[in-house]
Every structure is written in C-alpha cells, then in structure tokens.
Amino acid sequence: MNYKKLAIPDVVLITPKVFGDERGFFLETFRRSEFQKYCGDYEFVQDNHSRSAHGILRGLHYQLQHTQGKLVRVIRGEVYDVAVDMRENSETFGKWVGAYLSEHNKKMLWVPPGFAHGFYVTSAEAEFVYKCTDYYAPKYEVSLLWNDPDVSIEWPLMSADPKLSEKDKSGFNFVDAPKL
Ligand SMILES: Cc1cn([C@H]2C[C@H](O)[C@@H](COP(=O)(O)OP(=O)(O)O[C@H]3O[C@H](C)C(=O)[C@H](O)[C@H]3O)O2)c(=O)[nH]c1=O
Numbered sequence: 317m318n319y320k321k322l323a324i325p326d327v328v329l330i331t332p333k334v335f336g337d338e339r340g341f342f343l344e345t346f347r348r349s350e351f352q353k354y355c356g357d358y359e360f361v362q363d364n365h366s367r368s369a370h371g372i373l374r375g376l377h378y379q380l381q382h383t384q385g386k387l388v389r390v391i392r393g394e395v396y397d398v399a400v401d402m403r404e405n406s407e408t409f410g411k412w413v414g415a416y417l418s419e420h421n422k423k424m425l426w427v428p429p430g431f432a433h434g435f436y437v438t439s440a441e442a443e444f445v446y447k448c449t450d451y452y453a454p455k456y457e458v459s460l461l462w463n464d465p466d467v468s469i470e471w472p473l474m475s476a477d478p479k480l481s482e483k484d485k486s487g488f489n490f491v492d493a494p495k496l
Pocket of ligand 1: 374376378433435481
C-alpha cells in the first residue's frame with residue numbers, strides 16, 4: 317500500500333497494491349500495522365455502507381463528541397470525497413482537501429477525528445464503505461453546508477445543484493458551525 321499525506325497532512329490518501337489475474341483481482345483493504353505507522357494509533361469500532369445515485373452529496377458531517385475518524389473507499393462507481401478541518405487549533409483550520417475515490421482506482425482516504433466529511437457522486441451510482449473510530453452519536457452530529465463561501469470547496473458538480481438530505485440543506489455555515 318502507498319500512503320500519501322495530502323495538503324492537510326493529517327489526511328492520508330491510501331493506494332492499495334492490486335493483484336490481478338485471470339480470475340479477477342485481490343487487494344488488502346486494511347493492515348493494522350501499516351495503518352498505525354502512517355495514520356496513527358486508532359482502532360475501528362463501526363463499519364458503514366451507503367449507496368447513492370448520481371449527483372447526490374452526503375455531508376459534510378462531523379460529531380462534536382465521539383468524534384469519528386473514517387477510513388473511506390468506494391466499491392462501485394466514483395465519488396469526490398472531501399474533508400474539512402474543524403479543529404480550531406489546527407494550522408489548517410477551515411481548509412479542505414478532496415480526492416476522487418472509485419471502484420477503478422481503489423483508493424482510500426483516511427479522514428481523522430476533527431474533520432467534517434462528505435462526498436459527491438460523479439458516477440451513475442456509488443457504493444461507499446467505511447470504517448469509523450467511534451460510534452454513531454446522532455445527538456452530537458452536525459452538518460456543515462456543502463457550499464459554504466468561506467471554505468469554498470471546489471466540488472466537480474455535473475449539474476446545477478447536488479441532491480441533499482433535508483438535514484444537509486439546513487447545515488451550518490462555517491462561521492457559525494461549532495468547532496472542535
Ligand atoms: C451515519 C449513520 C446513519 N445511521 C442511520 C440514520 C438515518 O436513519 C440513516 C441515514 O443517515 P444519514 O442521512 O445521516 O446518512 P449519511 O448522510 O450517509 O451520513 C453520513 O454521511 C457522511 C458522508 C459521513 O461522513 C457520515 O459517516 C455520515 O454522517 O442511517 C445509522 O444508523 N448509523 C450511522 O452511523
């Protein structure tokens with residue numbers, strides 16, 4: 317596996333080694349020893365799986381307590397995945413990074429605790445699977461608006477506006493969003 321620190325160094329893009337043969341392919345999606353060496357000493361306690369249609373944008377979400385680190389990947393289709401640094405004392409506070417994750421590139425993104433996370437579906441459909449370092453805690457969950465002018469994420473929109481949940485439509489602007 318290759319571990320590449322992005323412009324926000326705590327966010328790591330992971331490219332697995334893919335073993336292809338006449339049957340198909342094999343790859344390791346997680347190896348604790350390597351992950352802890354390059355990303356930190358985290359344990360995962362919950363795995364999630366969601367499917368979304370083209371043009372859906374889920375997020376950006378974070379939890380004020382039980383903050384979750386997420387190791388995310390796409391097993392069908394393609395998304396543009398984004399992390400926003402919500403850690404008030406961080407040098408990259410309010411900054412964002414993004415990466416295309418797809419069934420074809422098989423890349424994974426490590427999004428540490430303290431980040432708002434979301435993705436936009438660029439394929440017809442996308443199946444998104446991820447590991448979390450803490451449990452879902454809805455009473456502590458917050459949505460950051462996808463199009464906040466201060467964060468100014470450059471989403472690769474393929475139509476006027478993405479399709480959002482009601483919760484995400486009423487997310488906080490960055491200036492008003494609770495910080496970590
Ligand atoms: C996240 C979550 C949701 N749910 C239930 C609650 C709702 O009844 C239903 C859909 O939840 P929600 O609309 O919050 O799902 P997403 O919009 O995909 O939320 C996720 O979106 C972005 C991309 C994230 O990074 C988070 O992991 C997560 O917030 O699943 C659970 O039971 N457990 C969970 O861990």
